[in-house]
Amino acid sequence: MASIGSTAMEERVAEYVGERVGLGELAGSSAGVIRTVLLSWVRFAGAPEWSTGQVVEWVDQPAAANSRKSRLTKLRPFCQWLVANDVIVRDPTLRVRRGPTVEMPPRCLHGDDVAAILSHCCDERCRVAVLLMAHCGLRIGETVAINGADLDRRARSVEVRGKGGRGGVTRVMPVPGHVWRRLAGLAHDRGPVFRSELTGGRLTADRLRRLVTAAMVDAGVKSCAGDGVSPHSLRHTFAQDLLDGGADVRLVQTGLGHRSLRSTELYLRREPPGLREAMEQRRYVA
Secondary structure: OOOOOHHHHHHHHHHHHHHHHHOOOOOHHHHHHHHHHHHHHHHHHOOOOOOHHHHHHHHOOOOOOOOHHHHHHHHHHHHHHHHHOOOOOOOOOOOEOOOOOEOOOOOOOOHHHHHHHHHOOOOHHHHHHHHHHHHHOOOHHHHHOOEHHHEEOOOOEEEEOOOHHHOOOOEEEEOOHHHHHHHHHHOOOOOEOOEOOOOOOEOOHHHHHHHHHHHHHHOOOOOOOOOOOOOHHHHHHHHHHHHHOOOOHHHHHHHHOOOOHHHHHHHHHOOOOOHHHHHHOOOOOO
16 A cells, blocks of 8 residues: 555545535535544644554644544544545544543554564664654654754754644653664764655655564564554554653653643553463462
C-alpha cells in the first residue's frame, strides 16, 4: 500500500464527503460540519499510520462546538471508509469508546524487540530515528523536523517542535549519551538532521516511516499490516518504560508532549510487569 501525505489525505476528506452527499446521506450544512471536523483531525494527526492514542488525544481536546462523542461519531465512518478503500490498513478508532475510556492500552515493545529493529535498520538515519523514538519518545514527524540548530551540544538536549495541530508545544528533551553521539554525527550544519538520500533536502515523515517499518518487518517484530505494531510503538515503549521505572505520569506527559493527561494515563492500564509471574508462584492445591 502506497504511503499518503497529509495534503493527499485532505483530498480524501473532500472525496469522502462528496461521495456521501452524492448518495444523499448528507445535506449541505451537515457536509460542511463533517468536512471541517475531519480536516481538523487530518491536520492534527498528520499522515498515517494513525494510532489509538492520537484519536484519544484529539477527541479529548476542549472544544465548544464538538463534544468527544460528536467528534468520534464523525471520524469513525471516515476511517472505515479509508480502510475499505485501501488508504489505511487499520481503523484507529476501533478501540476508542464514545465515553471517557479506552478499552486497551497502546501496543509496546520489549527491549529485545528494539535491539532487533536497530540491527535491521538499513542506514544510520534509520538507527538514530529508532533510538530517538525509543529513548526520547519522539513522533516520526518530530524526528524528521529536527534541525542542527535545535541541538544544544553543551546540555546534550534537543528542542522538539510538536505539530501545531496537535496542540503540541515546543519541549526540550535530554538525549542519552550513546544516542547523542550518533545524533550529533548526523548534524553537519544548522539545517535538517535527517536528509533524503535522493534530494539532500529534509527526509519526509512518510519515507522515514517506511524505513522503520521495513526494519520492524525484517526483525520479525511486525508480522502483518493489522498487528498493531508500527513505528509509533517505539514512542509507546518510551512512555511505558518510564512509568514502569516509577516516573510520575505528569512527567511522562511532559516528555510525550501530550496536551491531555488522559492520553498518558492509557499506559497505566497495562498489566504491571512481573505481576503474572509472581501470581503464578502462589499455588493453593484443593
